[in-house]
Amino acid sequence: MGALEATIIIGVLIVGLVIGYIIHKTVGVKRLNDAQELSKRIIEEARKEALAQKKEILIQGKDEAIEHKRLVQQELKELERELKTKDKKLQDQSEKLEEKFEKITQKEQEVLGVEKDLTRKERKITELEETLNLKINEQEKRLQEVSGLTQEEARSLILQDVEGKTRHDAARMMRLIETEAKEIADRKAKDIIANAIQRYAGDYVGEQTVTAVTLPSEEMKGRIIGREGRNIRALEAATGVDLIIDDTPETVILSAYSPLRRQVAKMALERLIQDGRIHPARIEDIVKKVEQELDVQIREVGEQATFDVGVHGIHPDIVRLLGQLRYRTSFSQNVLQHSLEVASLCGMMAAELGLDIKKAKRAGLLHDIGKAVDHEIEGPHALIGADIAKKYGESKEIIHAIAAHHEDVPLKSTLSVLTQAADCLSGARPGARKELLENYVKRLEDLENIAVSFEGVSKAYAIQAGREVRVMVNSDDVDDDSTYLLCKDISDKIEKNLTYPGQIRVTVIRERRAVGFAK
Numbered sequence: 001m002g003a004l005e006a007t008i009i010i011g012v013l014i015v016g017l018v019i020g021y022i023i024h025k026t027v028g029v030k031r032l033n034d035a036q037e038l039s040k041r042i043i044e045e046a047r048k049e050a051l052a053q054k055k056e057i058l059i060q061g062k063d064e065a066i067e068h069k070r071l072v073q074q075e076l077k078e079l080e081r082e083l084k085t086k087d088k089k090l091q092d093q094s095e096k097l098e099e100k101f102e103k104i105t106q107k108e109q110e111v112l113g114v115e116k117d118l119t120r121k122e123r124k125i126t127e128l129e130e131t132l133n134l135k136i137n138e139q140e141k142r143l144q145e146v147s148g149l150t151q152e153e154a155r156s157l158i159l160q161d162v163e164g165k166t167r168h169d170a171a172r173m174m175r176l177i178e179t180e181a182k183e184i185a186d187r188k189a190k191d192i193i194a195n196a197i198q199r200y201a202g203d204y205v206g207e208q209t210v211t212a213v214t215l216p217s218e219e220m221k222g223r224i225i226g227r228e229g230r231n232i233r234a235l236e237a238a239t240g241v242d243l244i245i246d247d248t249p250e251t252v253i254l255s256a257y258s259p260l261r262r263q264v265a266k267m268a269l270e271r272l273i274q275d276g277r278i279h280p281a282r283i284e285d286i287v288k289k290v291e292q293e294l295d296v297q298i299r300e301v302g303e304q305a306t307f308d309v310g311v312h313g314i315h316p317d318i319v320r321l322l323g324q325l326r327y328r329t330s331f332s333q334n335v336l337q338h339s340l341e342v343a344s345l346c347g348m349m350a351a352e353l354g355l356d357i358k359k360a361k362r363a364g365l366l367h368d369i370g371k372a373v374d375h376e377i378e379g380p381h382a383l384i385g386a387d388i389a390k391k392y393g394e395s396k397e398i399i400h401a402i403a404a405h406h407e408d409v410p411l412k413s414t415l416s417v418l419t420q421a422a423d424c425l426s427g428a429r430p431g432a433r434k435e436l437l438e439n440y441v442k443r444l445e446d447l448e449n450i451a452v453s454f455e456g457v458s459k460a461y462a463i464q465a466g467r468e469v470r471v472m473v474n475s476d477d478v479d480d481d482s483t484y485l486l487c488k489d490i491s492d493k494i495e496k497n498l499t500y501p502g503q504i505r506v507t508v509i510r511e512r513r514a515v516g517f518a519k
Contacts, residue, residue, distance in 0.1 A: 140297075162244035175484040211254040211262045213269050223278050224252065224269070234280035238287040239265040260327035264290055296422035305336060309343045311362045315392035321372040328371050330427075335371050338426050342367060347363050355414060363419045364400035364493060366394070370402075382406045424503070443500065450493050451506075468505040475512045483508045 215221065225232045225245065232243050240261045244253035267290045272278050275286075297318075302323030306314055314322075325336035346364035347357045370377075370385030374434045377384050386403035403409045405423050406415040444462040447469050451460035456477040461470050471490060478486060487508040492503055 072346050099131075149351060171481040171485055175274070175481065185346060211251045211266050213266055214252060215250045215252060216273065218250060220250075221252070226278065226280075230280060231278050231283065234283045235265070235269070235287075237285055238270060241265040258327070259329065260294075260324070263327060264294060267294065298326070301336070305340060305365065309340060309347075309361050309365050311343070311358065311365055314362075314366075318366065318369060318388065318392050321369055321388070324372040325368065330368075330371065333427065335368055338366050339368050341426045342419070342422045343427055346418050348424065349418055350415075353414070353418075355418070359395075359397065360415060360418055362394075363398050363415055364422055366398065367402050367405045367419050367423060378408065380408050382408045443498065446498060447494065448502070450497060451490055453493075456482075456486065466500065466504065468507060471506065471508045473508060473510050475510050478510055480510065483510050 038399055063149070101242065123347050162229070216226075223231070224235070224243070226234075232245070235241075236243055239256075240258070241254050241256040241264075243265075244255055252269065254262050254269070256262045256265070264287065268283070268287045271286050271290065272283065275282075300323070302319035302321070305322050306312065306319060322336065322339070325339060326334065328335040330338065343361045343364035346360040349361035350357050366385065366389060368385065369388055370381035370383070373388070374381040374384055382403050382405055386399050389399045397413060397415050400409070400413060401416040401419040404411050405420045411417055411420065445465050447462045447466060448460045451457060451469050451471045456473050457471055458474050459472040461472075462468075463470060469490075471486075473483060473486065487506050490508070491504075491506045495504070498504075
C-alpha cells in the first residue's frame with residue numbers, strides 16, 4: 001500500500017510539472033507577442049512624429065529663407081540708392097573740374113600774354129640800359145678830362161665821404177637807440193634789484209681765523225698744557241689747530257685757517273673741560289667722537305638750509321656738501337650764508353620776472369657747491385659744482401646755471417643770468433667781502449690805465465671804491481658822437497682784462513671851456 005501511494009504521488013508530481021511547463025511557455029509566448037506589437041506601435045508613432053517635425057522644420061526653413069531673401073533685396077536696394085547718389089556726386093565733381101580746367105586754361109593764356117609783354121618791355125629796357133651806359137661812359141670820360149681824376153680815384157673820394165657821414169649818423173643813431181633801451185632796461189633792472197635787496201633781511205657775520213674758548217678758571221690752562229706740554233701737543237696733533245695760551249684771563253685761542261678744524265677743536269676742548277679728564281688718550285677719543293657728531297650736524301645744517309630756502313628733492317650727498325659750506329669762507333664771507341642769500345635773491349628776481357621761483361632758488365642755493373670740494377679737486381669751483389650736480393641727477397638748466405655763474409661757460413639761459421646777478425649782488429654789497437689793500441689799489445690803477453690807453457683821453461679817475469671810472473677827453477680830438485663809441489670800447493676792454501665783483505660804471509666827459517680876461 002505504501003509503495004502504491006508513493007508511485008501515485010510521483011506521477012501526480014510529474015504531471016504537475018509538465019502542465020506547469022506548458023502553461024509557462026504559453027504565457028511567455030503571449031508576452032513576447034504583446035511586446036512585439038507594442039514595439040511596432042511605438043516605432044509607428046515615432047515615425048509619424050518624425051514626419052511631423054520634418055514638415056515643421058521645412059516650413060520654418062522656408063520662412064527663414066524668405067525673410068533672408070527679403071533682407072538681401074532691401075540691402076541691395078540701399079546699395080543701389082547709395083551708388084546712384086555717389087554717381088551723381090561724381091558727375092557734379094566732374095563738371096566742376098571741367099569748369100576749373102577751363103578757367104586754368106584761360107589764365108594760362110593770360111599769363112602767356114603777360115610774359116610776351118614783359119619780354120617786349122625787357123628788350124626795350126635792355127636797349128635803354130645800353131644807351132645809358134654809352135652816355136655814362138661818355139660823361140665819365142668828360143669828367144675825367146675836366147677834373148683830372150681817374151675813375152678809381154673819384155670813387156675812393158666819394159666812398160670816403162659817404163663812409164664818414166654814414167659812420168657819424170650810425171653812431172648818433174646807435175647812441176639814441178641804445179640810450180633809450182638802456183634807460184628802460186636800467187630802470188626795470190634797478191626796480192627788480194632794489195626790491196629784492198629790500199625784501200632780503202639776512203644777517204651777516206664776518207668769519208675770523210681764530211676762535212676763543214672760555215675757561216672756568218685759570219687753573220684749567222695748566223691742565224690743558226699738561227706735564228711737559230703733552231696734552232696741548234696731543235690736542236694740536238689730533239685737531240690740526242694751534243692753541244694759543246697767553247695772559248688773556250680764562251681764555252684759550254684756537255687758531256686755524258679751516259673753520260671746520262676750529263669747530264672740532266672747540267667742541268673737543270669744551271667736552272674735555274666739562275669732563276675734567278685731560279690726557280692724550282682721552283683727547284684722541286674725544287676728538288673722534290666730536291668728528292662723528294660734527295658729521296651728523298653738517299648733514300642737519302644742509303637739511304635746514306634746503307628747508308629754509310624751500311627746495312626739496314636734493315640728493316643726500318649734495319645736502320651733506322651744503323652743510324660743509326657752513327665751514328668754508330670766500331673773501332671772509334661764509335659760503336653757506338652767501339648761498340642762502342643768493343637763493344633768496346634769485347627767487348625774488350624770478351618772481352618779478354614771472355619765472356620758475358623754485359628752480360631759481362635751487363640754482364642759487366647750489367651755485368657754489370663746488371667750493372665744498374675745490375680744495376680736493378683741481379679746477380674752477382663753478383665747473384666742479386656743475387659736475388657734482390650732473391652726477392647726482394640735477395636738471396640741465398641747474399647744471400648750466402652753476403657752470404656759467406662765473407662765465408667759465410657762456411651764459412645761455414635766463415636762469416644762468418639771474419644766478420650770476422644774484423651772486424654779484426651778494427658778494428658786492430658793502431661789508432660782504434674783504435680783500436687785501438694791495439689788490440684793491442692794484443685794481444684801481446689797472447682801471448685808470450685801461451681808460452687812459454685810448455686815444456683822445458686826457459685823464460681818468462677811479463671813484464666809488466672802483467665801482468665807477470670817469471674819463472676826461474680832449475674836446476678837439478673827440479666829438480660828442482665819438483664819446484659814445486669811446487665809452488663802449490673802454491667798457492669792453494675792462495670786461496676782458498679785469499676781474500671784479502658786480503659792475504663798473506664808465507662815464508666819458510667832454511667839455512669845451514672858453515676863458516677870457518677883462519682888463
